[in-house]
Amino acid sequence: xxxxxxxxxxxxxxxxxxxxxxxxxxxxxxxxxxxxxxxxxxxxxxxxxxxxxxxxxxxxxxxxxxxxxxxxxxxxxxxxxxxxxxxxxxxxxxxxxxxxxxxxxxxxxxxxxxxxxxxxxxxxxxxxxxxxxxxxxxxxxxxxxxxxxxxxxxxxxxxxxxxxxxxxxxxxxxxxxxxxxxxxxxxxxxxxxxxxxxxxxxxxxxxxxxxxxxxxxxxxxxxxxxxxxxxxxxxxxxxxxxxxxxxxxxxxxxxxxxxxxxxxxxxxxxxxxxxxxxxxxx
Amino acid sequence: xxxxxxxxxxxxxxxxxxxxxxxxxxxxxxxxxxxxxxxxxxxxxxxxxxxxxxxxxxxxxxxxxxxxxxxxxxxxxxxxxxxxxxxxxxxxxxxxxxxxxxxxxxxxxxxxxxxxxxxxxxxxxxxxxxxxxxxxxxxxxxxxxxxxxxxxxxxxxxxxxxxxxxxxxxxxxxxxxxxxxxxxxxxxxxxxxxxxxxxxxxxxxxxxxxxxxxxxxxxxxxxxxxxxxxxxxxxxxxxxxxxxxxxxxxxxxxxxxxxxxxxxxxxxxxxxxxxxxxxxxxxxxxxxxxxxxx
Amino acid sequence: xxxxxxxxxxxxxxxxxxxxxxxxxxxxxxxxxxxxxxxxxxxxxxxxxxxxxxxxxxxxxxxxxxxxxxxxxxxxxxxxxxxxxxxxxxxxxxxxxxxxxxxxxxxxxxxxxxxxxxxxxxxxxxxxxxxxxxxxxxxxxxxxxxxxxxxxxxxxxxxxxxxxxxxxxxxxxxxxxxxxxxxxxxxxxxxxxxxxxxxxxxxxxxxxxxxxxxxxxxxxxxxxxxxxxxxxxxxxxxxxxxxxxxxxxxxxxxxxxxxxxxxxxxxxxxxxxxxxxxxxxxxxxxxxxxxxxxxxxxxxxxxxxxxxxxxxxxxxxxxxxxxxxxxxxxxxxxxxxxxxxxxxxxxxxxxxxxxxxxxxxxxxx
Numbered sequence: 001x002x003x004x005x006x007x008x009x010x011x012x013x014x015x016x017x018x019x020x021x022x023x024x025x026x027x028x029x030x031x032x033x034x035x036x037x038x039x040x041x042x043x044x045x046x047x048x049x050x051x052x053x054x055x056x057x058x059x060x061x062x063x064x065x066x067x068x069x070x071x072x073x074x075x076x077x078x079x080x081x082x083x084x085x086x087x088x089x090x091x092x093x094x095x096x097x098x099x100x101x102x103x104x105x106x107x108x109x110x111x112x113x114x115x116x117x118x119x120x121x122x123x124x125x126x127x128x129x130x131x132x133x134x135x136x137x138x139x140x141x142x143x144x145x146x147x148x149x150x151x152x153x154x155x156x157x158x159x160x161x162x163x164x165x166x167x168x169x170x171x172x173x174x175x176x177x178x179x180x181x182x183x184x185x186x187x188x189x190x191x192x193x194x195x196x197x198x199x200x201x202x203x204x205x206x207x208x209x210x211x212x213x214x215x216x217x218x219x220x221x222x223x224x225x226x227x228x229x230x231x232x233x234x235x236x237x238x239x240x241x242x243x244x245x246x247x248x249x250x251x252x253x254x255x256x257x258x259x260x261x262x263x264x265x266x267x268x269x270x271x272x273x274x275x276x277x278x279x280x281x282x
Numbered sequence: 283x284x285x286x287x288x289x290x291x292x293x294x295x296x297x298x299x300x301x302x303x304x305x306x307x308x309x310x311x312x313x314x315x316x317x318x319x320x321x322x323x324x325x326x327x328x329x330x331x332x333x334x335x336x337x338x339x340x341x342x343x344x345x346x347x348x349x350x351x352x353x354x355x356x357x358x359x360x361x362x363x364x365x366x367x368x369x370x371x372x373x374x375x376x377x378x379x380x381x382x383x384x385x386x387x388x389x390x391x392x393x394x395x396x397x398x399x400x401x402x403x404x405x406x407x408x409x410x411x412x413x414x415x416x417x418x419x420x421x422x423x424x425x426x427x428x429x430x431x432x433x434x435x436x437x438x439x440x441x442x443x444x445x446x447x448x449x450x451x452x453x454x455x456x457x458x459x460x461x462x463x464x465x466x467x468x469x470x471x472x473x474x475x476x477x478x479x480x481x482x483x484x485x486x487x488x489x490x491x492x493x494x495x496x497x498x499x500x501x502x503x504x505x506x507x508x509x510x511x512x513x514x515x516x517x518x519x520x521x522x523x524x525x526x527x528x529x530x531x532x533x534x535x536x537x538x539x540x541x542x543x544x545x546x547x548x549x550x551x552x553x554x555x556x557x558x559x560x561x562x563x564x565x566x567x568x569x570x571x572x573x574x575x576x
Numbered sequence: 577x578x579x580x581x582x583x584x585x586x587x588x589x590x591x592x593x594x595x596x597x598x599x600x601x602x603x604x605x606x607x608x609x610x611x612x613x614x615x616x617x618x619x620x621x622x623x624x625x626x627x628x629x630x631x632x633x634x635x636x637x638x639x640x641x642x643x644x645x646x647x648x649x650x651x652x653x654x655x656x657x658x659x660x661x662x663x664x665x666x667x668x669x670x671x672x673x674x675x676x677x678x679x680x681x682x683x684x685x686x687x688x689x690x691x692x693x694x695x696x697x698x699x700x701x702x703x704x705x706x707x708x709x710x711x712x713x714x715x716x717x718x719x720x721x722x723x724x725x726x727x728x729x730x731x732x733x734x735x736x737x738x739x740x741x742x743x744x745x746x747x748x749x750x751x752x753x754x755x756x757x758x759x760x761x762x763x764x765x766x767x768x769x770x771x772x773x774x775x776x777x778x779x780x781x782x783x784x785x786x787x788x789x790x791x792x793x794x795x796x797x798x799x800x801x802x803x804x805x806x807x808x809x810x811x812x813x814x815x816x817x818x819x820x821x822x823x824x825x826x827x828x829x830x831x832x833x834x835x836x837x838x839x840x841x842x843x844x845x846x847x848x849x850x851x852x853x854x855x856x857x858x859x860x861x862x863x864x865x866x867x868x869x870x871x872x873x874x875x876x877x878x879x880x881x882x883x884x885x886x887x888x889x890x891x892x893x894x895x896x897x898x899x900x901x902x903x904x905x906x907x908x909x910x911x912x913x914x915x916x917x918x919x920x921x922x923x924x925x926x927x928x929x930x931x932x933x934x935x936x937x938x939x940x941x
Contacts, residue, residue, distance in 0.1 A: 008380075008481070009380075009381075012377045012380050012381055013377075013381065013384075015373060015374065015377045016374065016377045016378060016381065016388045016392075019370070019373075019374040019377075019388075019392060019452075020388065020391040020392060022449070023391070023392060023394075023395050023449065023452065023453070024391065025410075026403075026406040026407060026409075026410055026449065027406065029406070029409065029410055029417060030406055030409065033409065041415055042414075042415065043414070043415065045417060045420050046415050046417060046420075048417070094301075095301045095302045095305070096302070098298045098299070098301065098302070099298060099299045099301075099302040099303075101298055102294075102295040102296075102298035102299045103299070104285055105285060105288050105289055106288055106289050106290070106291065106294070106295035106298075107288050107290070108291075108292075108295045108296070111295070114299050114303055117303060117306050117307070117311065118302060118303075118306060120306075120310070120311070121306050121310045122563055123556065123559045123560045123563045124310050124311075124314050124556065124559070125510050125559065127510045127513055127532045127535065127536070127555065128314075128317075128510075128532075128535070128552050128555040128556050128559060129310070129313045129314050129316075129317050129552055129556075130535065130536060130539055130540070130548075130552070131317070131539040131540070131545065131548050131549065131552070132312075132313035132314070132316035132317045132320070132549070132552075133309060133313040134539075134540075135313070135316065136308065136309060136312060136313055136316075140308075151305065151309075152305065152308075152309035154301075154305055155302055155305040155306050155309070155310065156302075160302065167285075168285065171660065171662065172285060172286050172287040173658045173659075173660055173661075173662035174662055174664065175285075175287045175288075175289075176287055176627070176629050176649070176656070176658070176662065177656070177658065177662040177663075177664070177723075178664075178675075179628075179629065179648070179649040179650055180627065180628075180629075180649045180650060180654065180655065180656050180676070181650065181675050181676035181679055181723075181727075182650030182651070182676055182679040182680055183650070183675075183679055184289075185289040185291060185294060186294075187679065188289075191664075191675070192664055192666075195666040196665065196666060210396070210397050213399070214397075214398075214399035214400070214401075214402075216399065216400070216401045216513070216514030216517070216518070217513055217514060217517075217536075220517075221540065232399045232401050232402060232514075233401070233514075235401065235402065235405055235518065236401065236517070236518045239405065239408070239518060239519075248409060248412075248415065251405065251409070252409060255402050255405050255406060258399065258402050259397070259398050259399075259402055262397035262398070262399075263394045263397045263398065265397065266393065266394055266396060266397040267390065267394055270389075270390060270393070273393075274389075274393070274457060274461075277396075277454075277457060278457060278458060278461045287629065
């Protein structure tokens with residue numbers, strides 16, 4: 001800023017450090033709790049520093065899960081989450097690229113109708129159409145299937161708009177040059193449009209991966225088969241495991257594992273993530 | 283904005299949009315239409331017969347005290363989360379914008395909760411505030427003597443989910459505020475300083491008005507988040523309880539439909555929610571139009 | 577190599593705007609034709625219709641006698657150089673140049689040979705593996721030309737290819753283009769708004785205005801015998817002086833205020849009394865008196881007052897004003913002395929250097 005006042009600077013840093021503390025402390029506690037035996041967490045105050053049970057706790061949840069909650073191994077849930085997140089994000093990207101390409105680079109009857117149909121999905125989150133969507137899934141026999149878990153989430157208005165926005169900034173002359181170079185529409189798409197969209201694809205992939213990984217309501221209503229449980233919704237069953245008290249050290253180990261992949265993605269690709277997030281919403 | 287140049291093909295564009303459109307129709311439009319339709323019917327318990335009842339389902343839900351309570355809860359929850367999130371993240375963004383060189387380092391520590399699932403955020407705070415072992419609950423009782431038990435105290439349960447929901451949403455708001463602040467030309471702020479405006483005055487007369495588009499955008503986004511995306515957070519922790527104290531509209535629609543198996547009422551609630559989302563989406567897009575002229 | 581035939585070519589946009597109308601022209605094999613005109617005159621639209629990037633709504637386009645109205649751009653055997661180069665940003669120079677050939681499915685050896693040849697011709701050999709963003713404006717322009725050359729097309733189309741470059745580079749590339757045309761012997765169609773480019777490059781210039789061809793002729797013919805007032809004023813810098821007058825019964829051309837200007841060698845009888853526009857190029861106006869022989873035909877006492885003088889080094893442009901307020905410019909040699917403002921001057925010109933236009937239609941008489 002304009003002035004240079006030491007006190008103001010100190011206050012600024014203090015505020016930021018408080019913010020960082022507020023955001024990081026719960027995760028600190030989760031990591032700490034996941035390294036202690038269960039009885040260390042049975043009475044207040046609980047320890048604020050690491051215990052020595054990390055290996056035992058994490059190997060227990062990864063391979064065996066929590067017995068009282070059905071004993072679904074968290075390792076398997078993580079695997080399921082990964083499949084779901086990857087399939088949903090790649091599916092969304094593929095489908096959105098194609099429809100944005102059609103809407104921007106073609107003129108055809110019903111073009112605007114399709115555009116508005118895609119737009120309207122923004123206004124219809126799963127939460128507002130749970131029951132009838134569930135019925136559709138029942139009728140199509142998609143309950144407890146990978147297809148049911150993934151396909152309905154693959155439509156994406158946000159990604160379509162982002163790609164449309166980006167395509168509109170690509171100079172017309174490139175299409176013209178390609179047409180003179182005998183490239184048909186699909187060749188133009190593969191050889192020119194796709195390579196030029198690389199950064200945008202990577203940026204939106206991060207956001208979509210997080211979206212897919214963090215799904216909760218959808219797997220909750222679509223899966224009753226334990227082999228399809230994802231980790232974010234699976235943790236709920238651990239919390240509400242009948243009459244037994246929650247096994248906090250294992251639940252926190254699971255929570256840490258459930259946070260790790262999406263948080264790593266964000267931190268590893270911070271620049272791209274910030275760009276993707278801020279731009280996709282504009 | 284439209285392209286001047288385009289391809290022509292009688293079939294290809296339809297093939298290109300087909301996957302998206304098929305999914306949209308089958309899993310979005312058709313179920314939504316179903317919701318609209320069944321909101322006007324009463325169905326028997328086995329789903330064999332149904333009867334047209336007009337707006338009776340709507341009359342019923344609006345006469346239902348529990349549903350009206352959910353409206354109130356949603357409003358309190360939504361406004362608290364929105365106001366808290368925006369105030370905290372604006373403060374952090376202004377601070378991060380001031381420290382210039384260190385701001386990237388702070389940013390790293392402030393943005394990652396974006397990646398945490400709302401359900402997990404709920405679980406973390408549920409653990410922190412657990413009446414028997416939660417460290418924060420322990421501190422509250424030690425410092426203020428208040429007994430903390432969100433299992434029985436509805437207000438405390440609501441506070442718990444508000445804090446968890448705010449915690450998760452700060453990163454997102456912080457990023458947008460920071461981007462907004464960094465796009466304000468430094469020369470404007472310097473000009474104001476030359477005009478003898480102090481830091482606080484500069485903030486309220488120059489910076490805050492220029493942030494208005496971002497602020498308005500985030501306001502709508504946060505309300506949508508609090509109304510809809512926090513279902514998982516509440517469901518994984520308080521599950522709407524105790525005594526419906528944390529039962530927002532979305533939690534209610536899920537419970538009427540899946541737990542209560544009441545088609546008509548659930549459908550009518552879905553329609554109410556749809557109206558709310560549509561209003562917010564329209565609001566947001568009208569505002570985006572205005573941003574073009576800004 | 578190809579002959580190009582435009583039969584009544586026209587373009588009406590969906591909104592009803594008629595951008596181009598009734599273009600008739602035959603471009604001969606190996607000819608260099610420049611389309612020039614003010615912005616919005618339809619010159620780019622014509623080029624884009626020839627390329628196939630814009631649909632033809634009226635008339636017919638033939639390349640080597642074959643109608644190509646409905647042919648895809650890639651199949652017309654043309655190449656185009658764009659104003660902003662339109663290089664594929666993610667491909668190397670070589671990748672840019674070979675893309676069209678690869679799409680045609682040419683064998684690798686042939687592609688390489690053609691690229692080497694074109695690269696040598698354009699001095700691009702050292703740059704073949706660079707990315708477009710690593711190149712200067714002039715180099716990008718050369719790559720764009722290289723991309724056109726390797727395709728060995730029947731017709732080369734250029735859409736203001738030099739307008740994004742600075743003045744010095746423009747002059748240099750203009751010379752290279754001219755040399756390239758000689759070397760390739762191909763048909764070139766070139767759009768520009770710059771009359772210097774048009775004059776220096778073209779075998780023939782088509783001057784366009786309002787979507788119509790005003791004149792299609794060799795550069796010097798256009799300069800010496802502009803077909804109408806628009807062409808007369810468009811080509812030449814400073815622009816041709818136009819004075820309003822009308823013709824008397826006995827072959828005198830009169831200024832509007834009744835002052836006789838000059839006597840025509842042979843009066844145009846059927847124009848007697850009609851309003852006229854009289855054009856004189858700045859270099860054809862001379863301070864009086866002229867030599868003895870010309871005196872009889874010379875302008876009768878065109879009396880002006882000097883406004884100001886511009887010394888441009890090789891030239892000296894004097895701006896002056898007639899009694900009725902009309903302004904004229906005259907071009908004097910670089911050695912001319914500056915003439916003080918407000919000093920009176922009599923001017924004269926050879927009648928053969930005058931251009932007479934019908935004042936209503938603007939057509940040359």
